[in-house]
Amino acid sequence: EDVLLSVENLQTHFFTENGAVPSVNGVSFSIKHGETVAIVGESGCGKSVTSLSIMGLVSSPGKIVGGSVMFNGQDLIGISDKQYRKLRGNDLSMIFQEPLTSLNPLFTIGNQLAEVILLHQNVSKEQAKEKGIDMLKKVGIPRAEKVYRSFPHSLSGGMRQRVMIAIALACSPKLLIADEPTTALDVTIQAQILGLMRDLVQENDTAIMLITHDLGVVAEMADTVIVMYAGQVVEEADVFTLFEKPAHPYTQGLLASTPKINELEETLTSIEGTVPTPESMPTGCRFSPRCPHAMERCITEAPPLFSTEADQHVRCWLFSKEEAAIV
Ligand code: SF4
Ligand code: MG
Numbered sequence: 001e002d003v004l005l006s007v008e009n010l011q012t013h014f015f016t017e018n019g020a021v022p023s024v025n026g027v028s029f030s031i032k033h034g035e036t037v038a039i040v041g042e043s044g045c046g047k048s049v050t051s052l053s054i055m056g057l058v059s060s061p062g063k064i065v066g067g068s069v070m071f072n073g074q075d076l077i078g079i080s081d082k083q084y085r086k087l088r089g090n091d092l093s094m095i096f097q098e099p100l101t102s103l104n105p106l107f108t109i110g111n112q113l114a115e116v117i118l119l120h121q122n123v124s125k126e127q128a129k130e131k132g133i134d135m136l137k138k139v140g141i142p143r144a145e146k147v148y149r150s151f152p153h154s155l156s157g158g159m160r161q162r163v164m165i166a167i168a169l170a171c172s173p174k175l176l177i178a179d180e181p182t183t184a185l186d187v188t189i190q191a192q193i194l195g196l197m198r199d200l201v202q203e204n205d206t207a208i209m210l211i212t213h214d215l216g217v218v219a220e221m222a223d224t225v226i227v228m229y230a231g232q233v234v235e236e237a238d239v240f241t242l243f244e245k246p247a248h249p250y251t252q253g254l255l256a257s258t259p260k261i262n263e264l265e266e267t268l269t270s271i272e273g274t275v276p277t278p279e280s281m282p283t284g285c286r287f288s289p290r291c292p293h294a295m296e297r298c299i300t301e302a303p304p305l306f307s308t309e310a311d312q313h314v315r316c317w318l319f320s321k322e323e324a325a326i327v
Helices: 047-055 081-087 109-120 125-138 144-148 157-170 187-204 215-221 239-244 249-256 264-270 296-300
Strands: 003-016 019-032 036-040 062-071 092-096 175-179 207-211 224-229 232-238
Touching (some): 047 175, 109 125, 109 144, 109 157, 125 144, 125 157, 157 187, 207 215, 232 239
Parallel strands (some): 036 207, 036 224, 092 175, 175 207
Antiparallel strands (some): 003 019, 224 232
16 A cells, blocks of 8 residues: 555644634545645644644644544554654654744754664664765755764754755655745755755655745645645646646636735635634635635535546535545
């Protein structure tokens, strides 16, 4: 079986004074070994909560209340924090825009990087140091030897982010979850990091779950694209089909707002309105208040995912006649 990660009907809720607020609402998808899957959508669509759920990093008042996350043959829902810690930074690695797993302030960058390399690669201490410095250079850190000997507090936020990326890549993980990994970095460094991630895929058959607003990055990196809206998957397609024949009106809106810079966020204004909050979820299709094709049925009935001839999965009534619903 070449499926590495299989997420089934994932439900993650946040428990507030006003009750349970579903942030991820029945999300299913899978990632094969060596596959790069991009997850796109506006802020508040549930992309990051989906990745935190997979990483076991949803904290109170959030809670996974349903579904399963099979990774490498193991169901991750309900495993202990200790088991999760073992997985993270090993088979399962992550890069966040705002590094959640901060560097240990008591150890040098070199200590922390070499530790990971020694754990994952069969090399001597001297070789680990060489490789560590090489990784720092690869993520665009100037004066890498000096940084290698430095403590985290002496580095800027951007530098620390690059160190985190170097550490995540040094693990040779089976799955790398990257949540807006390069958004905060300048274009040159961004290109270097993406190149590094592509090398990793090829050398180690690493799968990447890439969460991004940047459709340019999606086009360059992804095999498969998942579009999320209001806590649900609304379209899934291979990258060529998605760009050539986007099916869901929301996906069409995303693509129509061709990003001029890297910030899809800004250009999304061409789709009128905003993502509904879980507290004010429209009945029927969640996109209906913003959809130019909304029909009467869309207001009252929530569409399931349909399959198209091009093998897309689309959560939209416009596709109800193409083939039988798959969910
Ligand atoms: Fe638009 Fe209706 Fe399709 Fe929803 S189901 S995306 S409202 S056409
Ligand atoms: Mg994915």
